[in-house]
Amino acid sequence: MPLVFVNIGESIMSGPRYPGFDTLSLHAGASPDPATGARATPVYFTSSFALGDTDHAASLFNMERAGHVYSRISNPTNAVLEERIAALEGGVAGIATASGQAALHLAIATILGAGSHIVASTALYGGSHNLLAYTMKRFGVETSFVDPRDIDAWRAAIRPETKLMFGESLGNPGLELLDIPRVAALAHEHDLPLLVDSTLSTPYLLKPFDHGADLVFHSATKFLCGHGTAIGGLLVDSGSFDWQRAHARTGRFAELCDPYEGFHGMVFAEESTVGAFALRARREGLRDFGAAMSPHNAFAILQGIETLGLRMERHVANARRLVEFLASHPAVESVAWPELDSHPDVELAKTLLPRGCGGVFSFNLRGGRAAGKRFVDGLKLFSHLANVGDVKSLVIHPASTTHFRVPAEQLARAGVGEGMIRLSVGLEDADDLIEDLTRGLKLAQKGA
Amino acid sequence: MLYDVHGAPAYAYTGGKVFNPEQPTIVFLHGAQNDHSVWALQSRYFAHHGWNVLAVDLPGHGRSGGAALGAVEAMADWVLALLDAAGAQKALLAGHSMGSLIALEAAHRAPDRVSGLALLGTTFPMKVSDTLLAASRDALESAIDMVNIWSHSGPVPRPASPAPGFSSTGMSRRLMQRLAEQNPAQLFHTDFTACNAYANGATAAAGVSCPVLFILGSRDMMTPPRSAQALTAALKHGRIVTVDAGHAMMAEQPDAVLDALAAFARAL
Numbered sequence: 256m257p258l259v260f261v262n263i264g265e266s267i268m269s270g271p272r273y274p275g276f277d278t279l280s281l282h283a284g285a286s287p288d289p290a291t292g293a294r295a296t297p298v299y300f301t302s303s304f305a306l307g308d309t310d311h312a313a314s315l316f317n318m319e320r321a322g323h324v325y326s327r328i329s330n331p332t333n334a335v336l337e338e339r340i341a342a343l344e345g346g347v348a349g350i351a352t353a354s355g356q357a358a359l360h361l362a363i364a365t366i367l368g369a370g371s372h373i374v375a376s377t378a379l380y381g382g383s384h385n386l387l388a389y390t391m392k393r394f395g396v397e398t399s400f401v402d403p404r405d406i407d408a409w410r411a412a413i414r415p416e417t418k419l420m421f422g423e424s425l426g427n428p429g430l431e432l433l434d435i436p437r438v439a440a441l442a443h444e445h446d447l448p449l450l451v452d453s454t455l456s457t458p459y460l461l462k463p464f465d466h467g468a469d470l471v472f473h474s475a476t477k478f479l480c481g482h483g484t485a486i487g488g489l490l491v492d493s494g495s496f497d498w499q500r501a502h503a504r505t506g507r508f509a510e511l512c513d514p515y516e517g518f519h520g521m522v523f524a525e526e527s528t529v530g531a532f533a534l535r536a537r538r539e540g541l542r543d544f545g546a547a548m549s550p551h552n553a554f555a556i557l558q559g560i561e562t563l564g565l566r567m568e569r570h571v572a573n574a575r576r577l578v579e580f581l582a583s584h585p586a587v588e589s590v591a592w593p594e595l596d597s598h599p600d601v602e603l604a605k606t607l608l609p610r611g612c613g614g615v616f617s618f619n620l621r622g623g624r625a626a627g628k629r630f631v632d633g634l635k636l637f638s639h640l641a642n643v644g645d646v647k648s649l650v651i652h653p654a655s656t657t658h659f660r661v662p663a664e665q666l667a668r669a670g671v672g673e674g675m676i677r678l679s680v681g682l683e684d685a686d687d688l689i690e691d692l693t694r695g696l697k698l699a700q701k702g703a
Numbered sequence: 704m705l706y707d708v709h710g711a712p713a714y715a716y717t718g719g720k721v722f723n724p725e726q727p728t729i730v731f732l733h734g735a736q737n738d739h740s741v742w743a744l745q746s747r748y749f750a751h752h753g754w755n756v757l758a759v760d761l762p763g764h765g766r767s768g769g770a771a772l773g774a775v776e777a778m779a780d781w782v783l784a785l786l787d788a789a790g791a792q793k794a795l796l797a798g799h800s801m802g803s804l805i806a807l808e809a810a811h812r813a814p815d816r817v818s819g820l821a822l823l824g825t826t827f828p829m830k831v832s833d834t835l836l837a838a839s840r841d842a843l844e845s846a847i848d849m850v851n852i853w854s855h856s857g858p859v860p861r862p863a864s865p866a867p868g869f870s871s872t873g874m875s876r877r878l879m880q881r882l883a884e885q886n887p888a889q890l891f892h893t894d895f896t897a898c899n900a901y902a903n904g905a906t907a908a909a910g911v912s913c914p915v916l917f918i919l920g921s922r923d924m925m926t927p928p929r930s931a932q933a934l935t936a937a938l939k940h941g942r943i944v945t946v947d948a949g950h951a952m953m954a955e956q957p958d959a960v961l962d963a964l965a966a967f968a969r970a971l
Contacts, residue, residue, distance in 0.1 A: 271852035273872075284870070319748035321864050321957045329867035337868030347877050348869040494877035497884070499766075520719045526747070527865055528740040528765060529877040537866055 276343065276459060277564045284338030285557075298554045299331040317519065318526070318538070328541050332550035336557050340479075340489045343458040343560070344471055347494030348533035350541065351487060351553055355454060355474025356382055357546035358488030362450050362470055364544060365536040366418055366510050369395025373419045374412040376403035376433065377665070378426025380474075381657045383452065384665075387421075400665075403431050404599065409438055413445050418507055420447050424463060424607075425455040427643075428617040428653050428677040430591045432600035432607060439467025446501035454478070455643070459567040460610050469496040470532065477644025478614070481559035481566055485552035490536060494529035511535055517543075566646065569682045570614030576685040577678065577692065581618050586626075586696045588619040588674070614680045615643045617653070623674040626699040627652045630676060633698030636683065636691040648681035648688055706788040708762075711769035713785055715739070716758040718750020727818065728791040729968065730782060731758035732802030734824070735894030736850070736879045738765035741799065743865040744957045745964055754968070757789055761805075763886050763893070771886065771893040775801070775901040779808035786816060795968055797821035799953065800926065801898050804829060807934075811907035819971045820911065821964055822941075823918040824950045826926040827904035827934050831895045839891040846891055847879040856922035856949035864957040871954040908937035915941030916967040918952065918960055925950035942967065 274282070285296050304323045306312035314320040323329045337349035352358040367373070375387055377400045387398040401408035403422050413420075420442045422433040435451060442449040448469035453461065457478045463471050473479055475487040502512035502524070511531045514520040518538055523531040541547055578592045589597065593604035593612045604612055620626045631639050637650040641657055651657060654673050680688065706713045715730075716739040729749050731742040739746065739758035746758040762781060763771030772778045782805060786794055795818050798806030803825035810817040831839075838846035855872050863869035882890055915938045919928040928945060935943060944963040948955035 271849055273848070273852065314748060314751075317747070317751055318865060319744055319751060320961065321744060321867075323867060331867075334863065334867035338863060338870050341868070341870040341873050345873065346870070347873040348863075348866075350868055494874065495880070497881065514719065522719065525716055526740070527743055527874075528738055529881055530740075530865065530869055530874060533868065534866060537868065 279339070279342045280563050281561050283342035284335040296332060296335045296554065296557055298550050300550055302326050318521075326550065327545050327547045328537060330547075330550050330553070332557075333548055333553040336489070336553045336560075339557065339560060340458075340473070340491055344491045345462055345464045345493070346471070346491040347530050348492045350490045350533060350536050351475075351548035352490060352541075353488065353546040353548055354486050355452075355472065355476060355488040356386060357544075358472040358474075358490040359383055359386060359452070361490050361536050361540045361544065361546065362472055363391060363396065363419065365532060365540050366448075366508060367396050368510075370416055371396050371419075372414050372417045373398040373421055374409055374417055375400055375420070376422035376426065376431070377401065378403050378429055378431040379423055380427040380452070380454075381653075383423075403433055403438075406434070406437055406441060409441055413447070417445070417447060419450055421450045421452075423452040423455070424461055425593075425613060425615070427455060428615070428657075428671060428675065430593055430598070430612065430616055432593050432603050434603055435463050435466040435468050435607065439469070442469075443467070446505045446507065448496045455613050455615050456608065457563060457567055457613070459564050460571075460608055460613060464493040464495065466607065469493050475556045476642070478567065478570070479560055479563065479644075480556045481563065481644060481646055482555070483642060483645035483647065485555035487548045487552045487556050492530065492533035492536070496532070498531050499524045515539070566682065567610075567614070570680055571611030573682065573685045573688065574614045574616060574680040575611070577680055577688060578616060580689050580692065584696060586621055586700045588621050590616065590618040592616045615677065616680075617675050617677040619672050620674040620676060620699055622699060624654065627654075627674045627676055629701070630695040630699035633695040634691050635694065636687060637678070637695075643677075643679035645679060646682045648683055649679040651677050653677055705766070706785060708781060708784045708788050709769070711762065712767060713762070713781075713788065714760040714766035715785065715789070716746055716756065718747050718756050720750050720756070722755050722789055722791070724790060726753055726755050727968075727971070728755040728757065728786070728789070728794040730786070730794045730796050731756070732782065732796065732798035732805050733759070733761065733764070734800030734802050735898065736847070736882050736891045738878065738882060740878065741953055745953060745961045748961055748965070749968070752965070755789070755791065757785065757791070757794070759785060763888070763890055764882060765885065770888065771890050773893050773897055775804045775808050775897050776903065778805045778897070779812055782806075782809045783813050783816060792816065793818050795819040795821065795971060797823065797964060798825070799823040800825070800950065801829070801894055804898065804901050804904065807904060807907045807911070808901070810911050810913060811903065814910070814912065817913050819914045819916070819967065821916040821918065821967060822934065823960070824920060824923055824926045824952060825917065825934060826930040827901075827908070829898040829901060829926070831899045836892070836895055836899065839895050840889060843883055843891060847876060847883070850925070851876045851879065853924045854950040856920070856947075856955060864954045871951060874954065875951055905933065905937060908934055911938060914967070914971060916963065917941050917943045918963050919943065919945050920948040920950055920952045920955075921945050922948060923950045923952070
């Protein structure tokens with residue numbers, strides 16, 4: 256009697272299990288290099304790959320064989336990173352891009368074109384807002400911005416030409432927590448995919464796909480890389496959105512369901528039932544827009560991801576200490592932190608972010624813009640710069656920097672006050688960070 | 704492309720090509736709770752190398768209509784009817800897992816219509832454990848995860864199909880979930896019951912005279928190579944190729960599987 260077809264099931268009564276988050280962070284997508292035995296993922300710093308004979312070459316170009324052709328389209332180092340983020344998010348595929356902005360653009364450009372429409376949250380990173388409100392508009396893609404907490408506003412903004420709904424898991428800088436299950440359900444009711452910018456939460460704290468999101472992207476520059484070195488983006492396809500069904504019902508997404516002249520008449524949704532989006536994003540988007548990630552950057556981001564779980568625990572622990580300190584300080588008007596009872600999303604955070612709300616938060620100083628400036632100038636340990644998710648603590652005054660192009664009215668709608676300070680809490684000793692904040696707050700108060 | 708088979712729409716991926724009666728035909732048959740896309744790279748290669756490709760979605764799976772067929776024999780009849788609908792007199796049948804039993808049974812039923820058999824991840828009898836059979840009926844997500852984990856050679860994803868950046872375990876899990884969404888009517892359980900109940904394998908194998916290729920995964924936990932011995936012994940003229948992969952060999956070793964299939968097809 257052969258040992259066949261899962262008779263092994265009888266011997267593993269507890270059932271098999273997927274590897275845990277930290278194991279995937281270290282191993283997903285990689286194994287020791289078969290050519291050299293190198294344990295770390297090698298940096299394949301090459302523009303192009305030998306194609307073999309002409310038939311093999313044609314097969315590679317025509318997507319009949321696995322392999323790499325040219326590093327704008329794929330690269331072995333990048334592929335490890337892409338598989339790793341796909342595994343960590345619970346998706347089917349990842350695509351590494353030159354930056355987070357490039358990842359957002361790639362998501363949009365893969366399924367939208369002139370005449371298409373997006374419904375997006377108002378609580379967006381300034382760069383994302385710029386891309387949607389001004390730049391994509393120039394190419395004929397319109398966006399309606401809605402209060403992320405107002406589900407009726409999301410619904411009311413949907414048009415026949417809408418093809419995407421988009422929000423940030425944790426809004427920047429107000430930490431508005433996107434009700435992913437609710438917005439995803441609405442999107443799916445209308446045969447629309449939900450794209451989530453998950454930069455501030457990372458898959459360690461929140462996996463948007465588990466809650467109904469269809470596409471996720473990261474500015475990998477932030478917590479994934481973690482060390483403030485490489486610029487990069489990652490776009491992840493959950494594989495859960497049924498493009499073919501949506502196309503049959505609404506006529507949308509011909510990009511994935513009708514023959515594509517630009518790739519020998521390929522119908523991406525036939526070629527891959529659950530990977531159609533990622534296929535087109537790579538085969539068209541990386542090929543034509545060319546915003547590929549350098550393999551050097553992929554290596555740096557891979558190294559960061561290896562310690563993502565450990566770092567996020569410490570980021571959260573330090574952020575909680577600082578929030579506790581600031582929330583009771585007389586110079587502070589308010590602290591936006593979803594674990595505080597004063598935050599409108601406190602209940603939702605218990606469901607979506609049980610491990611914590613990350614390492615970035617903002618607070619409002621009494622004394623407005625002038626106090627904010629004195630505070631920033633008084634800090635010694637926090638670095639004043641336009642980034643988040645570094646191992647070192649960072650500070651910025653959004654109204655005068657990241658959001659300075661946003662008109663005052665929209666600034667208010669995005670929840671950015673003139674005295675708002677955004678902190679990205681690093682991994683230093685919390686007592687040293689509190690000492691630094693104490694110094695800044697003292698100076699802020701002095702001029703009041 | 705959609706055909707009409709037994710009054711229901713029958714989908715087969717053709718690589719975007721129109722059927723050419725001058726060319727040989729290859730039929731790709733997927734396993735339980737899967738669809739044509741598990742053959743993504745291999746089917747596309749054949750479609751662009753002088754073959755008519757029919758990478759099917761079996762009834763009740765993916766884009767094909769009708770209810771899932773509860774017996775391997777019925778699925779074999781359906782495949783032969785599809786050949787009629789497509790206008791193919793003869794075909795090379797490549798089957799994976801449950802699909803390998805369908806190919807074998809079809810060769811038994813209509814030997815004059817099968818030019819060759821490629822049996823991947825195969826075994827006979829294909830007994831499904833009670834644990835998994837029950838899970839496929841009562842705890843679908845759990846059954847999907849069991850099969851997904853046991854179908855891959857290890858916890859670490861391997862080089863990707865259909866393109867770099869794809870996670871094989873992620874793809875496989877989502878595909879099985881998608882099949883369940885598209886057809887919630889106990890599809891997995893129906894497929895597994897058909898595998899479990901199929902009893903004609905030894906008889907069918909005894910009568911097969913066409914060329915046979917076995918592609919076995921050295922790390923296959925679902926159908927370990929040693930469990931294929933009954934079939935390989937019965938089909939002594941068959942060639943055995945072992946690839947370094949688990950049960951999901953088309954995704955884990957797409958080129959090795961393709962090379963074996965292409966060499967076999969060229970020699971027919």
